[in-house]
Amino acid sequence: MKKPKYWGLAKKTLSKKDKVLKKIIKMYKGNLVSRSDPFFSLCKSIVGQQISVQAANSVWKKLFLKSKKITPKNILSLNKRQLSSCGLSRQKIEYLKILSKKFKDKSIDIKKLKKMSDEDAIKYLIQIKGVGRWTAEMFLFFNQLRPDIFPIQDIGLLKAISKNYKIKYPPSSTKLSSLKKTWSPYATVATWYMWRSIDPVPVKY
Numbered sequence: 001m002k003k004p005k006y007w008g009l010a011k012k013t014l015s016k017k018d019k020v021l022k023k024i025i026k027m028y029k030g031n032l033v034s035r036s037d038p039f040f041s042l043c044k045s046i047v048g049q050q051i052s053v054q055a056a057n058s059v060w061k062k063l064f065l066k067s068k069k070i071t072p073k074n075i076l077s078l079n080k081r082q083l084s085s086c087g088l089s090r091q092k093i094e095y096l097k098i099l100s101k102k103f104k105d106k107s108i109d110i111k112k113l114k115k116m117s118d119e120d121a122i123k124y125l126i127q128i129k130g131v132g133r134w135t136a137e138m139f140l141f142f143n144q145l146r147p148d149i150f151p152i153q154d155i156g157l158l159k160a161i162s163k164n165y166k167i168k169y170p171p172s173s174t175k176l177s178s179l180k181k182t183w184s185p186y187a188t189v190a191t192w193y194m195w196r197s198i199d200p201v202p203v204k205y
Contacts, residue, residue: 002034004145010186014193017182020164021190028196032188033204034145038110039103040070041143042128044205045135046095047088053156053203055087062086072100095130102128118146141188142205150180150187156203160194 004010015022035041047063048056063086067074075096083093102108108128113121118140125136137151151157161179162169171179183190195203 002036002145003031004034004147004188006147006186007031007189010147010189014183014186014190018190021183021193024164024193024197028193030196030202032142032145032192032202034143035204036143037070038139038143039072039099041139041205042099042131042135043070043075043096045138045142046092046099046130048138048205049092049132049135053199059087063088072103075100076104092130098129099131113140113144118149121146138205141191142203146188148185148187150176150183150191152176154191156195156198157191160198164194164197 011025015025043063044056044060047060051059063083064070066078066082066086080090080093083096084090088096113124116124121140121144122133122136125131125139126133131139134151134153137149137153140146141149141151158170161167161171161175165171165175167175179190180187192202
């Protein structure tokens with residue numbers, strides 16, 4: 001499990017720039033960690049699409065038990081009925097199968113992302129069927145540990161912003177733009193602390 005090198009500096013910088021965040025940073029220990037397993041992270045992000053963290057965790061546990069290990073080969077060896085019994089929708093089963101094939105035949109090369117900007121990396125990832133912007137951002141956030149990811153489609157983040165800044169839900173695009181400006185170049189760290197403020201268990205993908 002890797003810790004981002006920028007974490008300490010990011011905490012100091014954000015604490016100076018944002019009083020609300022300063023309080024939250026003081027309250028919660030820990031940091032973002034990467035599992036360094038791109039296939040695992042993308043699978044987990046697909047499973048987590050458009051459902052609550054609790055529901056996603058339940059489906060993920062069942063999938064983990066069924067496959068014994070999350071690898072392209074193991075996912076491909078499970079049939080639709082087995083995958084469906086984990087609580088996966090027909091669409092998500094298709095997405096996981098496509099993703100597994102792409103990793104197996106190496107038609108997707110995660111190493112290429114290293115030289116890409118955040119936006120280019122998102123464009124590259126969303127070429128995979130079933131990977132939308134949110135899923136790509138979760139991947140850059142949790143697997144690649146990119147420092148400045150601000151996933152404004154994430155319901156948890158939007159709820160946390162509304163709660164902590166005492167504003168209506170969902171926050172206006174003006175408010176989100178101003179936070180992005182304040183938090184940059186460490187929006188990832190700010191987002192992680194926002195999530196912590198509404199969920200006692202750190203999110204992992």
